Amino acid sequence: MSLRRLFRHVAALPPALWLGAFFALPFLIVLRISLSEKVTAQPPYRPILDLSAGWEGIGTFLSQLNLFNYSTILDDELMWGAYVTSLRIAALATLLTLLVGLMLALPMARAPRRLRPLLIMLLVLPFLTSFLIRAYAWIAILKPEGLLNGLLMSLGLISEPLIVLNTETAILIGIVYSYLPFMVFPLYTSLEKMDASLLEAAADLGATPLKSFFLVTVPCIWPGVLAGCALVFIPAVGEFIIPDLLGSSETLMIGRALWNEFFANRDWPLAAAMAICLLAVVLLPVIWQQRQAETTR
Amino acid sequence: MAALPQSVGGNASGAAPLVRIDKVVKRFGAFTAVDGVTLDVGQGEFFALLGPSGCGKTTLLRMLAGFERPDEGAILLDGANISDVPAYRRPVNMMFQSYALFPHLSVEGNIAFGLKREGMARERIAERVAGLLRLVRLEGLGSRKPHQLSGGQRQRVALARALAKRPRLLLLDEPLAALDKKLREETQFELKEIQRTLGLAFIVVTHDQEEAMALADRIGVMERGKLAQVGAPAAIYERPRNRYVANFIGDINILECIVESVSKDMAVLRRKPGGERILLAVPDSESEREVLESQLQIGKTTALCIRPERLELSAEAPDGATGTRSRLVGTIAGTAFLGDQTAYRVALDGGAVLRVTVSNTRGAAGSALQHGTRVVVTVPADAGIVLQG
Numbered sequence: 001m002s003l004r005r006l007f008r009h010v011a012a013l014p015p016a017l018w019l020g021a022f023f024a025l026p027f028l029i030v031l032r033i034s035l036s037e038k039v040t041a042q043p044p045y046r047p048i049l050d051l052s053a054g055w056e057g058i059g060t061f062l063s064q065l066n067l068f069n070y071s072t073i074l075d076d077e078l079m080w081g082a083y084v085t086s087l088r089i090a091a092l093a094t095l096l097t098l099l100v101g102l103m104l105a106l107p108m109a110r111a112p113r114r115l116r117p118l119l120i121m122l123l124v125l126p127f128l129t130s131f132l133i134r135a136y137a138w139i140a141i142l143k144p145e146g147l148l149n150g151l152l153m154s155l156g157l158i159s160e161p162l163i164v165l166n167t168e169t170a171i172l173i174g175i176v177y178s179y180l181p182f183m184v185f186p187l188y189t190s191l192e193k194m195d196a197s198l199l200e201a202a203a204d205l206g207a208t209p210l211k212s213f214f215l216v217t218v219p220c221i222w223p224g225v226l227a228g229c230a231l232v233f234i235p236a237v238g239e240f241i242i243p244d245l246l247g248s249s250e251t252l253m254i255g256r257a258l259w260n261e262f263f264a265n266r267d268w269p270l271a272a273a274m275a276i277c278l279l280a281v282v283l284l285p286v287i288w289q290q291r292q293a294e295t296t297r
Numbered sequence: 298m299a300a301l302p303q304s305v306g307g308n309a310s311g312a313a314p315l316v317r318i319d320k321v322v323k324r325f326g327a328f329t330a331v332d333g334v335t336l337d338v339g340q341g342e343f344f345a346l347l348g349p350s351g352c353g354k355t356t357l358l359r360m361l362a363g364f365e366r367p368d369e370g371a372i373l374l375d376g377a378n379i380s381d382v383p384a385y386r387r388p389v390n391m392m393f394q395s396y397a398l399f400p401h402l403s404v405e406g407n408i409a410f411g412l413k414r415e416g417m418a419r420e421r422i423a424e425r426v427a428g429l430l431r432l433v434r435l436e437g438l439g440s441r442k443p444h445q446l447s448g449g450q451r452q453r454v455a456l457a458r459a460l461a462k463r464p465r466l467l468l469l470d471e472p473l474a475a476l477d478k479k480l481r482e483e484t485q486f487e488l489k490e491i492q493r494t495l496g497l498a499f500i501v502v503t504h505d506q507e508e509a510m511a512l513a514d515r516i517g518v519m520e521r522g523k524l525a526q527v528g529a530p531a532a533i534y535e536r537p538r539n540r541y542v543a544n545f546i547g548d549i550n551i552l553e554c555i556v557e558s559v560s561k562d563m564a565v566l567r568r569k570p571g572g573e574r575i576l577l578a579v580p581d582s583e584s585e586r587e588v589l590e591s592q593l594q595i596g597k598t599t600a601l602c603i604r605p606e607r608l609e610l611s612a613e614a615p616d617g618a619t620g621t622r623s624r625l626v627g628t629i630a631g632t633a634f635l636g637d638q639t640a641y642r643v644a645l646d647g648g649a650v651l652r653v654t655v656s657n658t659r660g661a662a663g664s665a666l667q668h669g670t671r672v673v674v675t676v677p678a679d680a681g682i683v684l685q686g
Contacts, residue, residue, distance in 0.1 A: 200364055201397035203384040205411030205462065215410075219401040 027279075034272035035065040045269050069273035079274070082257040083281065089168065089243075089253060090236035093175035097232045098225065100176055101183035108184070109191035120188075123181055135174060135245045142170050142246070170246035171253075175236050182231040190224030191217075226289045234282050254278055313376065315340045315498050316361065316466060321370035323356050330356040332522030333370070338466075341496045343489065345513035347503055347545070353522040354502045358468050361500065362391045374465065385414075390464040394471040396455035398443040404430070404454050405439040411462045429457040432491065449480050456488075460495070467492075469501040473508060485511045506546050510534065518542050534604075539684050543602045550608070550651050551684075552601045556593045563678070564593050566601060568625070571647015575601065575623040578678040592683050600684045605654040607680035610641060611673050612666060623676040627651070629666050639665060643674055 036045040047064040050057040073079045108119050126134065141147045142165040149161040164170050198220065202212040218225070240255030247253070254274065262271035314337035323331040331353040338344045346354040359365045360372060363384030371378050379387055390411070398407050405426050412422045430436050433453035443451055452475065459467055472488065473481045489512055492499045503509050509516050510530040517527045518541075526538040537543035540551065554566035554575060564577040579586055593599060630650060631642035636657070643651045651674055666672060 195395060195397060197393050197395050197397040198399060200362075200384070201391075201393055201399070201458075202410070203364075204362055204389075204391045205458070206385050206414035207410075208385055211414065216399060219399075222401075 030272045030275055032065070033268055034069055034276050035067065036269045036272075037064075037066075037068065038267045038269050040266075043268070044266050069270045070277070072270060073273055073277055078252070079257065082252045082254045083277070085251060086237050086239075086254040087281065089171055089175070089251070090233050090239070093172050093179070093236050094229050094233040096172060097176045097179055097183045098229060101180060101187050101228060104180070105184050105187035105191055108188050109194075116192075123184060127181060131178070131241070134178070135241060138170070138174055138177070138246060139165060142173070165246065166248040168247065168251055171243050171251065174242040174246045175232075175239060178242060179232040179236060183228040186224040186227040186231065187221060188224075190221035194220045223293060226292060230286060230289055233285065237282055238278055314338060315342075315375065316500075317371075317373040317376075318357070318361075319371045319373065321357070321360065321367045321372060323353075323360060323365060324368050329522050331360070331367075334519075334522070334524055335370075336517060336524060336527065338498055338500060341498055343492050343499045343501070343512060343514045345501050345503055345509035345516045346519060347506060347509040347516050348519035349504055349545070352519040354519045355470060357519075358391070358470055358500065358502045361466070362389060362468050363387045388462075388464055389466045389468060390459045390462055391468040392455050392459040392470065392472055394474060396443075396451050396475075398451060398454055398458070400443055403440050403442055404435065404446070407443070407454055408458045408461050410458065415462065425461060429461055432460070433457045448475055449484070452476060452484065456491070460491075460497075463495075464497065466498045466500065469499060471503055472501060474503070474505070481508070482511075488512060510546070518545060536682060537602065537684065540600060540602075543682070543684060548605050548652055548654075550603045550605060552603065552649070554599055554601050556595050556597055556599055558595065559590060559593050564589070566593075566599070566681075568647065568649075569598065570649055571625070571645055573623065573625050573645075573647060575625075575676055575681065576678045577601070577681045577683070589683060602682040602684060603651075603676060603680050604682075605640070605652040606638075606656070607677060608651065608653045609675040609677070610643070610653050610655055610666070611675065612670055623678070625651070625674040625676065627672060627674060629668055629670045629672055632665060632668060634665065641666065641672075643672060645674075 033045055036047065038044060039046045047061050049061045053060070104123070108116065108123075111119055139146075143149075144161040144163060144165070146165070148164065149158070152158045153161065164173075194217070198216050199212050202216045203209070207215060238255050238258075239253065240259060243251060243253045243256060258271050258274050258278070261267045261274060316336075316338040318334055318336040318338075321331055321334050322329065334353075334357060346357060348354045356365060360367050360380075363379070363382060363386075367380055370380075372380050374387070374389070399410065402410065408426045408429055409422050412425060417425075426439065427436075430439055433456055435450060435453050435457070438446065438450065443454065446454065452472070456472070459469075469488075473484055476484060485508065488499075499512075501509075501512060503512075513530060515528060516530055516533055518525045518533065520541050526533055526542045528536075533542065534546055537546060537549075543549045543551070552575070553569040555569060557565040557567050557574075559565075559579070562579050564579055566575045566577060567573070568575060579589060625643075625645050625647075627643040627645040629641055630644040633640040635654075638654045638656050641653045641655070643653055645651060653674060
């Protein structure tokens with residue numbers, strides 16, 4: 001019995017070590033930098049922990065840490081704006097991905113069983129090519145003289161090219177496209193697990209197909225909806241490459257703002273503080289989701 | 298007893314039927330699941346569709362519910378063709394084999410689901426739900442979620458939910474299949490009682506012949522998409538139409554016989570292996586006699602069915618055939634003590650094995666016949682059933 005318990009503790013060790021080495025430790029370093037001051041030196045922040053001075057050194061080190069960078073973020077409207085823009089775009093993109101994801105996952109889950117592996121493969125296939133190539137492909141599609149405008153104009157639907165590239169719309173398209181599999185898989189899995197007779201029961205009791213969807217399907221696949229939304233929303237908030245390639249300089253998202261502080265201004269402490277704030281912003285919905293999952297269980 | 302001609306389908310009473318299934322055909326690709334079924338079910342009738350899996354009984358039920366559309370024929374409810382009416386507009390409700398309870402809703406939420414879709418007032422829904430919970434004896438469990446209930450309780454919720462909208466017709470797909478034996482027997486009586494009090498028409502699908510006989514006013518035995526026989530449980534048990542029905546409903550012995558002679562009150566058959574004489578009483582009723590006579594042609598082979606409980610077994614050999622009793626001599630080849638009765642397998646001297654059951658009304662422990670005992674099986678003249686097919 002005690003041997004078994006010991007084994008259980010040992011088995012828990014690798015994930016604990018992994019999390020410690022690659023999450024907790026880097027997080028603490030970032031947190032410590034965020035409480036420092038920017039200097040033009042190597043490393044570009046102060047104070048530096050001097051262990052040779054013993055306990056006194058640690059004391060002075062701790063006394064020099066402050067929340068200055070956080071108050072900068074709170075005071076800076078541009079910074080605030082970047083957070084709000086990021087959250088807004090991520091939320092909108094998540095919603096759109098959910099809609100597109102449902103349109104894909106619903107027929108996939110209802111397809112004949114032998115066709116399903118093929119459909120899953122077709123969904124994954126584009127993602128075997130490089131992410132950057134696919135992002136550049138969207139530039140070719142969306143630019144004023146690109147494929148989309150060419151098609152619409154040759155069909156006579158528009159006479160002037162639509163300006164899509166370097167707008168928020170292009171960012172949304174990019175995010176929806178890139179993160180779609182992360183939405184489709186949890187949705188598909190929960191739809192497939194759902195007992196099909198539940199929908200028949202709903203119809204039998206007088207619910208139209210649309211009512212059945214909202215009253216039965218959605219509650220049944222809710223965990224999948226939450227998981228898919230989290231998998232899209234969390235990386236979308238901090239997304240850097242898609243807004244950089246498809247968006248314009250007017251839409252400043254937090255990923256870009258962070259990059260600017262870190263690489264252009266070499267203000268590591270402020271960038272670190274921004275990263276910590278980003279983490280907090282993203283963590284809140286995740287905690288909320290966990291709560292939800294627990295209450296529905 | 299002779300086989301009666303029975304109309305396949307037909308109506309129990311003279312009144313207009315509640316449901317009329319008219320020459321309905323349903324195909325799935327090359328497979329014909331339901332092959333030209335015609336059947337009337339009356340108001341307030343408890344009807345059982347009985348058959349093995351794949352015989353089309355569930356498909357027929359699903360067409361009544363509106364989940365499948367007949368390829369040919371029509372389904373009429375109160376005289377109106379509902380074949381193309383979608384499930385959500387039919388005044389018919391179904392209890393699913395898996396129960397299909399909504400996992401995210403409480404017991405009350407499940408029962409109220411259909412009433413809310415009707416737009417019934419909140420207070421009236423609460424009233425109706427409380428009444429249904431009383432009916433299925435689940436008072437106090439209304440706020441539980443389905444996964445917090447036992448199998449038997451879930452079955453009751455499913456029944457209450459299907460009854461909530463007071464449908465004209467309730468369809469039940471294997472309603473008791475998921476319950477253990479003891480609970481199943483109790484629930485059979487409750488189900489029957491509920492059906493009787495509410496006066497609704499029930500159509501139940503089952504593969505369990507005992508369940509069908511215990512529940513239903515009439516049974517329709519299905520075989521490969523067709524109705525093999527429709528009738529009251531006792532009528533089907535005592536006068537099965539063909540070998541399939543005879544085999545499906547209860548245990549049966551089938552003896553191949555050659556018809557020797559048919560007189561006014563007695564037919565004489567000779568068993569094909571063995572050659573023993575078996576006497577068969579010709580019924581008094583004119584119509585029954587005519588049917589029997591048409592089936593028994595002298596010199597032809599016929600299948601004689603005898604229920605194991607109608608045979609009599611004795612250890613000592615009595616004197617030759619007397620009166621209206623036929624005797625078959627054999628050896629006990631197997632014994633199974635079943636509590637209320639003992640089942641014997643008797644290897645007849647002339648070949649073939651008979652199953653004979655003896656009621657243990659006086660306690661069986663001492664009187665059980667041992668393996669290898671020489672026995673005489675007596676066939677009462679009114680025990681034999683001549684099959685039509």
